[in-house]
Amino acid sequence: MPHTLDAAAVRTWCRLALRALGQAREEIDAINVYPVADGDTGTNLYLTVESAAQSVDAVFDGYAASGSTPGVAEAVRTMAHGALIGACGNSGTILAQLLRAMSEVLAERPDAAGLRTALRAAAGSAYQAVAHPVEGTMLTVATAAADAAACAEGEPGTHGADELVAVATAAYQGARAALARTPAQLDVLGRAGVVDAGGRGLVAVLGALAEALCGDVPDRLPASPGLHPPLVPYGCASCGGDATGDPHAVPGGPAFEVIYLLEAPDQAVDRLKTQLDALGDCLVVVGGDGLWNVHVHVDDAGAAVEAGVEAGRPYRIRITHFGDAAQGAAARPAAPVRRAIVAVVEGDGVAALCTQAGAVVVPSRPGEPLASGEIAQAIRQSGAREAVLLPNDDELRHTVAAAAERVRTDGVRVALIPTRSVVQGIAALAVHQPSRRFDEDVVAMTAAAGATRYAELAVAEHESWTMAGVCQAGDTLGLIDGDVAVIGGDPVHTAVTVLDRMLAAGGEMVTFVLGEDAPHDLADRLRAHVHDRHLAVDTVVYTGGQGSRLLLIGVE
CATH class of the missing domain: 3.30.1180.10 (Hypothetical Protein Tm841; Chain: A;domain 3)
Structure with missing residues (x-):
């Protein structure tokens, strides 16, 4: 018998979506050629939905102690929040935005009309979240799902749950049909002979919604379209190019994927998007109400993190290097470049420890404001042409960022690692290797600090x-x-x-x-x-x- 869209149906939706993505994960990973052929779209979508499902389960467990259950509004909002904080990769970040937009509508109107509106809002918000939308992707699939849902009607004389099932099923079928058309819309897919991996994952999620609402008749839903492994490897296809002509393809494309959660006011995010868009590609920023998930592909991972520091408080920072070891070799200097690690610390013992680890120390004293000029002067006196800054205090990040801007005008390459405590700075210093390339050193130090x-x-x-x-x-x-x-x-x-x-x-x-x-x-x-x-x-x-x-x- 058909279900209504209540909290239990939301929980079932999460579980069925997780099961569907788990079954299709390897298949989706295998067809992942856009925007970067790194074979992880299925895994990223699975991890994103897993976070959403765990969040919903936690809410149900909390209510179970009092013998009650959550309402649908809390369930859909929790699902969306879980997806946001656990979003992985380009596709997972977009899916989190789709779920967030849907939740805002369904929390107020969990019926057929609400689902139609939610799907339309989801498609629109996803396009806004992506800096440079491309057709033939999961964005196109989301739009097709919304179009099909808008035209869906239940059987003559049906209302309520039956109409809701009709809308959900139409959305799934519309998404499925759109997925089959993606190879003709995006050249890189057509050449590889595959459908869009992110779109394939979205079809699985929408199929799970229809199945959750259909109740005991999942066989009513058509099987997923046939998929084939890629014929040739491709790099980032943001420009629709291939391995030989696309300027973003490996080995010439951005070397790093940077993802972090960000606590920041809405007005700061517009400037952040502009900064990150200038640094790289595949930019997706999703969220709202002070919490955002940021995803971008860049060569300068430190600058991407620093832009987040300027906007607010980045955390759960994940940096992945998907270029090969030869990437950027032509740009390497013929001789080693002097690099300074500048640490702001309080206490003689900590200062001695950081100095022994090779850092240039700028002392901080309680009650005495630290000027950005002091930090800039320490960098200049070191004679370094590359500098990594460790503020080691959340309240000093803006001061340290201002110092970074000062020395950049001198031609110094600077990365700010947003260490909020000296123990994170110590962890970063422990993995510092002057012999590594600047980006690689910044990535390793950022990861060590973020894991502490x-x-x-x-x-x-x-x-x-x-x-x-x-x-x-x-x-x-x-x-x-x-x-x-x-x-x-x-x-x-x-x-x-x-x-x-x-x-x-x-x-x-x-x-x-x-x-x-x-x-x-x-x-x-x-x-x-x-x-x-x-x-x-x-x-x-x-x-x-x-x-x-x-x-x-x-x-x-």
């Missing part, structure tokens, strides 16, 4: 409201990723609570950086706790000497 979760122990200076409740002057505050998570009286107990919360998500190495006012036995007690409670986790302790924080914790 951080926490801090501080003393409250006055009564205030926090994320963990009201604190009083003198309380010990445990901050995780910048937010107060624990309020305690004893530094050791508070640190243990913070540490257990962080390691609950996994970890292999814990770094402790002791402040000048840290209890003398703090490090020993924390190391003993890790040894007793968290097997196979290593620890390392540094005497940092910072005055603003009792303790810094990094978990890798």
Whole structure:
């Protein structure tokens, strides 16, 4: 019997879409020739939907404790949010935007008319999210689904759920027909003899929706169109070219795929899009209400991340190198170029540690503002023509970004890695290799910093409201990723609570950086706790000497 579009149907949709993409993942990966022939579109779509399905399951689990279930509005919005935060690759990012636009409509009107409107809104928003839309892709498939849904009608005399099923089934069939036409619309697909991989994934997702609403009659839906493996390898086909004529094809195309989540106001995102569009191609920026998923292919991965830093707070940064080792060899200098790693740090111990690791240190002192000119001067005095900047404090990122702009006018190549704590800076320095190409070094350092979760122990200076409740002057505050998570009286107990919360998500190495006012036995007690409670986790302790924080914790 047909279902209505309620929360249970949304959950079923997620599960069926995940199953369908799981079954077709290798097939879709095999036909992935656009925009980059890196054979991962099926995997990226699967991971994106997996994140959406897990988010919806978590909401249902939360309601189950009270014996209730979520409403459809919460279910569709959770699905969309899960897809947004877990979106992978070009196709996954576009799918997240499609689901987001659909959720905004279906949350208010989960009926046949609402589904028609949702599909139309989804197609329109996806076109807006892609910097340079190309026909013959999943954008075309999404539009065809919306067109077919707009013309769909239920059986004579049917209403409600039956009409909803008719609309969903028509959308699926329209998408399927459009997918079959993609080789004739995009030359790179026609030459390879395949349909668009992203469009194929979208057909699977729409088929899952129709199946979820049809209930027990999935066989009513036609099988997917026949697919064939690519005949020849292609690089990025943003310009519709091939391996010999496309300026974006391997080995001449952008070397890196950069993806990150971004917390930023809407007005900052327009400028970000302009900056990233000038840096590379395959730009897709999706989201809204302060949270965005950014995807772009570039040669300068550091500049792409830095643009995000200027716009807001980037995190979950993923940088993938899909060019070969010879890519860009002609542009390499004949002689090594001096590179400086400039780290802003607080505390003599941390400064000595970073200096020993080869960094140029710019000291930061609590209560004393740091000028961008000081950082720029440190870079100039180093005589380097390449510089990697580690702010090591979220509040300093704009100052450090301003310093980067100053020295760029001198012809210095600069990348800013958005380290929010010195433990992330230490992790980045640990993988720094001066002998590597600049981009490769920046990628490795960015990945190491991004894989390091951080926490801090501080003393409250006055009564205030926090994320963990009201604190009083003198309380010990445990901050995780910048937010107060624990309020305690004893530094050791508070640190243990913070540490257990962080390691609950996994970890292999814990770094402790002791402040000048840290209890003398703090490090020993924390190391003993890790040894007793968290097997196979290593620890390392540094005497940092910072005055603003009792303790810094990094978990890798």
